[in-house]
Amino acid sequence: MPATTRLTRRDFLRLAGLVSASAVVAACAPAYDRLGGPAEPSLTGPYPLSDTVTFAVLNRLTYGPRLAERERAAEIGLADWIEEQLAPEKIDNGPADWRLRQFDTLTMSASDLADRSSKLFDEVDRQSVPNELRQATLLRQVYSRRQLYEAMAEFWTDHFNISVNKGDCYFLKTVDDRDVVRPHALGSFHDLLWASAHSPAMLTYLDNQANNKEAPNENYAREIMELHTLSVQGWYTQKDVMELARAFTGWTVKEHFWRGQFTFDAAQHDNEPKMVLGLALQGDGQREAERALDLLAGHPSAASFIAAKLARRFLGASAPAAIIETARAAFANSQGDIKAVLRPILFDGLLGAGTQLAPKFKRPVNFVVSALRQLDIETDPGPALHEYLQKMGQAYFAWPTPDGYPDRDEPWTGNLLPRWQFALALVRGEIKGAAGAVPAAAGGAPETMADELSTRLLGRPMPATGRDDLLKTLRAAGAPAEEVPAILAAGLLASPAFQWR
Amino acid sequence: MTLTNTRRQFLQSAAVLAGAVAWPASLPRLAFAPAQAAPRGDTLVVIFLRGAADTLNIVVPHGEAAYYARRPTLGIPRPDDTQAAAKLRTIDLDGFFGLHPNLAPLLPAWQAGHLAPIHACGAPDESRSHFRAMELMERGVDDERGPASGWIGRHLATLNTGNHSPLRAVGVGQLPQRSLSGAVPVSALRSIADFHLGGDAAAVSQMQAALTALYAGGEALSVIGQETLEILDTLQALDPLGYTPAHAARYPDSEFGLGLRQVAMLIKAEVGLEVAAIDVGGWDTHFAQGGSEGQMAGLLADLGKGLAAFHADLFDYADRLTVVAMSEFGRRVQENGSLGTDHGHGSLMLLMGGNVVGGKVGGQWPGLEPEQLVGPGDLAVTTDYRDVLAEVCLKRLNNPAMGDIFPGYAATTRGFLKSRT
Numbered sequence: 001m002p003a004t005t006r007l008t009r010r011d012f013l014r015l016a017g018l019v020s021a022s023a024v025v026a027a028c029a030p031a032y033d034r035l036g037g038p039a040e041p042s043l044t045g046p047y048p049l050s051d052t053v054t055f056a057v058l059n060r061l062t063y064g065p066r067l068a069e070r071e072r073a074a075e076i077g078l079a080d081w082i083e084e085q086l087a088p089e090k091i092d093n094g095p096a097d098w099r100l101r102q103f104d105t106l107t108m109s110a111s112d113l114a115d116r117s118s119k120l121f122d123e124v125d126r127q128s129v130p131n132e133l134r135q136a137t138l139l140r141q142v143y144s145r146r147q148l149y150e151a152m153a154e155f156w157t158d159h160f161n162i163s164v165n166k167g168d169c170y171f172l173k174t175v176d177d178r179d180v181v182r183p184h185a186l187g188s189f190h191d192l193l194w195a196s197a198h199s200p201a202m203l204t205y206l207d208n209q210a211n212n213k214e215a216p217n218e219n220y221a222r223e224i225m226e227l228h229t230l231s232v233q234g235w236y237t238q239k240d241v242m243e244l245a246r247a248f249t250g251w252t253v254k255e256h257f258w259r260g261q262f263t264f265d266a267a268q269h270d271n272e273p274k275m276v277l278g279l280a281l282q283g284d285g286q287r288e289a290e291r292a293l294d295l296l297a298g299h300p301s302a303a304s305f306i307a308a309k310l311a312r313r314f315l316g317a318s319a320p321a322a323i324i325e326t327a328r329a330a331f332a333n334s335q336g337d338i339k340a341v342l343r344p345i346l347f348d349g350l351l352g353a354g355t356q357l358a359p360k361f362k363r364p365v366n367f368v369v370s371a372l373r374q375l376d377i378e379t380d381p382g383p384a385l386h387e388y389l390q391k392m393g394q395a396y397f398a399w400p401t402p403d404g405y406p407d408r409d410e411p412w413t414g415n416l417l418p419r420w421q422f423a424l425a426l427v428r429g430e431i432k433g434a435a436g437a438v439p440a441a442a443g444g445a446p447e448t449m450a451d452e453l454s455t456r457l458l459g460r461p462m463p464a465t466g467r468d469d470l471l472k473t474l475r476a477a478g479a480p481a482e483e484v485p486a487i488l489a490a491g492l493l494a495s496p497a498f499q500w501r
Numbered sequence: 502m503t504l505t506n507t508r509r510q511f512l513q514s515a516a517v518l519a520g521a522v523a524w525p526a527s528l529p530r531l532a533f534a535p536a537q538a539a540p541r542g543d544t545l546v547v548i549f550l551r552g553a554a555d556t557l558n559i560v561v562p563h564g565e566a567a568y569y570a571r572r573p574t575l576g577i578p579r580p581d582d583t584q585a586a587a588k589l590r591t592i593d594l595d596g597f598f599g600l601h602p603n604l605a606p607l608l609p610a611w612q613a614g615h616l617a618p619i620h621a622c623g624a625p626d627e628s629r630s631h632f633r634a635m636e637l638m639e640r641g642v643d644d645e646r647g648p649a650s651g652w653i654g655r656h657l658a659t660l661n662t663g664n665h666s667p668l669r670a671v672g673v674g675q676l677p678q679r680s681l682s683g684a685v686p687v688s689a690l691r692s693i694a695d696f697h698l699g700g701d702a703a704a705v706s707q708m709q710a711a712l713t714a715l716y717a718g719g720e721a722l723s724v725i726g727q728e729t730l731e732i733l734d735t736l737q738a739l740d741p742l743g744y745t746p747a748h749a750a751r752y753p754d755s756e757f758g759l760g761l762r763q764v765a766m767l768i769k770a771e772v773g774l775e776v777a778a779i780d781v782g783g784w785d786t787h788f789a790q791g792g793s794e795g796q797m798a799g800l801l802a803d804l805g806k807g808l809a810a811f812h813a814d815l816f817d818y819a820d821r822l823t824v825v826a827m828s829e830f831g832r833r834v835q836e837n838g839s840l841g842t843d844h845g846h847g848s849l850m851l852l853m854g855g856n857v858v859g860g861k862v863g864g865q866w867p868g869l870e871p872e873q874l875v876g877p878g879d880l881a882v883t884t885d886y887r888d889v890l891a892e893v894c895l896k897r898l899n900n901p902a903m904g905d906i907f908p909g910y911a912a913t914t915r916g917f918l919k920s921r922t
Contacts, residue, residue: 207787207839215838219787222629222844232633238877241629361722393676400675400782401551403632411676413722416729420712495715496722 054078055459056357057350059501060314061085062147064370067456069147082346085148086339088186096143105132105174110200110260113171129171130164131383134396137177138381141369152185152338153177154365155313157397158404160196160228162205164397168253172201172260173397189306189336190297193228197293198262200253206402209252211245213270221245223402224296234301236277243274247281247289303331307341313407314342315349316360323349359500361409364392366501367419371426371493374456375438382433388425391418416499423493427486438489446471449485457492539899541662542921543823543854544768545776546761546811547653547680549639550804550828552785553631555797555842556849557834557880559604560618560862564597567869571835571878575792575842577601589793598862602793603801606809614859615812615819617852617917619889621864623830623882627875629844631785634829639680641887641907651680652906653776656894659902666773667728668735673760674780681778735772750814753806757781761811768818775898784828790841812853819855823897823918826851827886834869835878847880850889856897856919863917888913896920 054073058065061082065073073081084091100106105113105128117125144150160181164170176199184192196202203209206220221244225236250269254261264286273282279295281288296302307327311319326344334340350357362370368389372379379385389395393415399405406412425431427438438453450471451461461467492498561577562568569576578585580593591599592608598620600607610616626637626644637643641652648655657670672678716726744766752758757779764777783800790797808824815822827850832842847867852859867873867881875881891912894900896919903912 207841210788210839210841212838215836217787217837217839217841218843219785226630226632232628232630238627238629242877401631401785406676410682413725414672414677416722416726417733491715494712496718496720496726499722 052459053354056355056501059370059459060350060357060360061151061346062373063141063150063366064373064501066373066376078351079347082148082351085146086186086342088146088149091145093145096140096145099139099143100136103132103136105129106136106178108174110172110175111258113174114168114259117171126170129174130397131386133164133174133177134386135381137396138365138369138379138385141365142372142379142381149186152342153181155310156181156185156192158399158407159309160192160202161399161402161404162201162397163400165400167204168260169201169205172199172204172253175199175260176201184338186338186342189302189331189338189341190294192338193224193297194290194293196228197224197251197289200260200262203251203253203262208248211249211251212265212268213246213249216242216245216249216270218242218245221248227402229296229305230299230301231305234299234305240277243281244276244289244292246270246272246274247276247292251286251289297336300332303328303336306336307331307345309407310341311345311349314345315353316358317408318358319345319349323352361412362499362501363405363407363412364389364394364419365396367392367499368422370498370501371423372434375426375436375489377426377434377436377438379435380433384432385434388418388422388431392422413499419499420494423490426493427490438486450488453485453488453492457489458497537659537900537902538661538663541664541775542898542900543821543856544774544818545653545893545898546764546822546824547678547776547778548824548826549635549678549680549778549780550784550826551631551635551780551782552828553634553830553832553844554784554828554848555786555790555832556620556828556847557831558790558792558797559601559801559851560594560620560849561591561599561601562597562620562866562869563591563593563599565869568834571869572792573836574840575790575836577793585793595862597866601798601801601805603798604805606805607812610809610812610853611860615853615855615857617857617859617861617863619850619852619863619884619917621847621867621880621883622827622850622886622889623846623848623884624886625882626830627846629830629846629876631829631844636679638827638829638886639678641680641890641910643909647908649682651678651682652890653678653680653778654682655906656898656900656902657776659905660898660900662775662899664773664775666735667731668767668772668774670776670778671764671767671774672778673763674778678778678780681776739766739770741766746810746814748813748816750810750812751806752810752814753803755803755807757803757807758810761807762814765811765814768815768822786832787837787841787843788839790836808853822854823856823893824851824853825890825893826853831880833878834874834880845879846875847882848886850884850886852889852893852917854897856921858917858919863915884915885910885912888915889917892918 054070055065057078058069058073062069076084105116108116113129117129119125141150141154157177162169162173162176164173176196180192180195180199180202184195200209203220206223207217208220211217211220218241222241225234225241225244226232230236250265250267252263252265252268254263266285269285271283273280274288275281276292277295277299279292281291284291307330308319308324311324311327315323323344326348327341330337330340330344368385371377386395390398393412394405422431426434429435447467450467454460454462454467557568558575558577563577563579578590580591580599582590588602590602592602592605593599594611598618607616624634624638626634628634639651640647640649641655642648650658653670670681672681712726713730716723716730741763744762746752746762746765752762760779764774764779767774767777781800781804784797786797789795792798804826808826811824812819828848830844830846831848832845834845837843865883867883869880873881887907887910891903891907892914894903894906895914899921900906
């Protein structure tokens, strides 16, 4: 990746042409006009145009809607489109699947991954395995047709955060992603929590592999209650943390043969009686903590916490209390069936909000992936994109603390410069592994090109007068017709409107 | 400056266009109405050690027998412990407390009277949750109630210093600090060297002009975009790669070292910096913490070298500079079974600058005997962290708006700092 984005003088003159028209671009931002009243009548474009509600809903549920997804949703209706997405196993995913075949570490066992990472003279390659996982994750988000499923995988990746920069997590996270997060992303919360607790990556990340009867280590016991199930308001005490830590003594990870496998070391387990949230545990070995997992997964505090957190993910900070309450009840009544919790959030919350849906600031991953998807840019998806994500603050699997990347707007809004750098580098083809011309109607009228780009990126064409002013300015700046789409695209990607979803 | 004028003209013409747009009322706008005016005081640098640093191994109570009884493997050897190599022993400060050996680079600051560790600091919160503790501490409040903004954000919002620089507050770290959030837009800087769009001068000005127009609106994100552009202007005049620290100071080659170096450069460039917040992570040492050597010792070496370089580099600015290092809580006195320590309570704050009451360990030491500990065996808190920060605001930053900065808390000044003269 070039450290700087170099533009020729001619490019800049053309970009400057955006100046007088850019306020018009801001004016047609879907995030704002959803709130601001009825949409402009759609202009005739080369693609069937979704109404702004469809675009807004798809923008929230996908990593930036491709035109094909908008067509499909327009054809069958949003409710049926969501139903399709809730059954990802029925969606053919060929384009993503065949691209994923290049990553052979995704299917390897923990010990094979450890072997793969070890080099001569006790040197260890701590980068190759996590880099493949990062590339695979980006690739899935870009190419998978199971967009809601990928969004949920991201949600649980945050919820059960593991940084690959801790201990053996650099190779264990690949196993955790495959065996914990992805199988249960739309399944049962109980099974997800159960799998996470038995995950060598999680036990390593939160130090439970070192939790023994002589002196318990509280780290995992605390975070499983505070961050994974009950929340910090969840009515547990320091005593509960210490007792649960004792129940988890002996839950550890094999070190030599079968390295990276879960194991219960009975010799390190504390067999004395314990009391966790009123549940008496004793003399039951591995089952003690598993009984506690059953209790935590179905706890009323977990129902409230997970329902509210999911609602905020899809509806934003102002998710209505009534929707959260319905989702909480769905959790309680379904023993934590994740689809059941999602239904009121998506059907009542998202579809019910219509034009009143409050905008949400795109996190860096969403910004980058939406640019690639909405411009149909092919990606390999190599290291250059990940360097941009790091500068924007959201490299995959790299958040250090167990709370996961923040889901609020505020932490992300202050760091615009890397997004601007990315927008310019992308449309100029300067990002290795993200190639391809900015799409435009070949040989079409400039008005058509402008409409198409705006429709792709912001949901619908710019108002005709603004568009014509913009094109006039670009012509005055001397931009040749064939390069107008790229100049327009850079401005639209860098615009305030495209930072929201 | 021509560049700025050009950009302002663009801003004005774009604003005419933007005026036709009815911004929805629900999008946040800036409300900036400082309660009082005063000349700006010191530049404040707040370093947050994230993960609950084991402060008992930073400023070591080597005079406490209980410390060694509870830390058989992690304890830092006494200054006169001849069984340990000299370089692994505590560096004595006052006969009772001493510095971790890797903090030796701080001795010049200590001897100059510019260093004031305050022991047994902390917050009333006893959740022992990193996230709750950090949030409450950065907001400067007791519980969920109260303002969502941060204490530094409210300090800036309540004091009109006549300084309208977009670099008034800067956050260095992966994401902007919660403590900075508030009415004043905050700049997130990861690297000054990367803070540019590149290309030749004409190209840069054209590009900045384009972005200026794109971000000409009145809602919060556009204001952040405008701030970003102004910072681009300001930083164009600096040469981060060619910066030479004064007094032969040498910053460590780490994120922390780079962050401090950039803050020093901004201070000397006089670009209007009032508060910088810097994060240092990695302190959650449940496992294999180490003692005089090992995991945490490595963090301390970086911390010590960084602070020492900053102190030397800015020695001529010491009268106008206050540094505070803090963490969300301390760690359990008794080491755990994994050669680490679990979450505790009482912590430490470190003040550095020309106007701290330095050369002594401040605060009231509660002791480490069983009856002196709180909760599951933790250091008690005898100084609320807000007492220290309030004194910084009052005496060094000219801001008396305690009710806004620390709502619902009656701060006591305890003489950790000298007043401005």
